[in-house]
Amino acid sequence: MSLEALFSSPVVKPSKQGWLLGLVLVGLCGCASDKSVKKPEAEQAREHVAPEPIRPPRAAHEKVTEKDTDGDKKWDVWVYAVEERGADGEARERKVRKEMDINWDGRVDITTYYDAREEREREAMDLDFDGKVDSVFFYEKGVNVRRERDLNGDGKPDEWVFYEKGRLARKERDSNGDGRVDYWQYWENNQIDRIGEDLDGDGTVDKWSRGTPAE
Structure with a gap:
């Protein structure tokens, strides 16, 4: 009725x-x-995320030291530190972030973040000089283990590169922007060993092919 x-x-x-x-x-x-x-998973994956700014806002408790490394009387390096107490109870400054203008245009191009031991933990780069992060290197105990890149500018990584003992081991890519990896490259001895492709969008490899020597 x-x-x-x-x-x-x-x-x-x-x-x-x-x-x-x-x-x-x-x-x-x-x-x-x-x-x-x-919302469907595919629609959620395609939603736009605001890209990370290469130069984050300065926190109120951060102290900044500015440097002119090329002698042009313009700042091109900014080092940020916070005050804290060490194990001995004494106050000290710990470096938390460093920003660099590597092409001397007055804008930050690389921002490096440091952990509690002042070891490099994360390094963000603005490759197209638009003020937004495009590529990020991740470190463990100061050694690069992974890189992520946002290729289409939607604020989310589309390419992941993994390193083992300092050598390239694997590349993954989301080529259609649905939030899932659909292309894999496995590397051996600095050249592509095999390639995997997801042809139906279910997140698993449907086709394997042998690699070719890297140029």
Whole structure:
């Protein structure tokens, strides 16, 4: 029975009509709410994320030291530190971040982040000089273990490069922007050993092929 027929039926008394109307409206609102909240995985993956700025806002407790490394009387390196107490209880300054302008255009191009031991932990780069992070290197105990790149400028990484003992081991790529890796390169002895491709978008390799020597 349609909603119009239900509420115009003489069998349904006025008091019950109001009760039924409220019940139906609650159901409709619930359905509409579910539809607005739940989005397909592919749609969620394609949602735009604001790219990370290459120069984050300075925190109130951070102290900055500016340097002119090329003698042009313009700052091109900024070192940020915070004050904290060491194990001996003595106050000390710990370096947390360093920003560099490597092409001397007055804007930051590389930002390096340091861990509690002042070892390099993360290094962000602005490759196209638009003020946004395009590539990030990750370090463990000062050694590069991974790199991520945002190739299409949507604020999310599309390419991942993994290193083992300082050597390139694997590359992964999301080539269609759906949030899933669909292309893999495995490297041996500094050259591509094999390539995997996901052809149906389920996140698993459907086709393997042998690599060719790297140029």
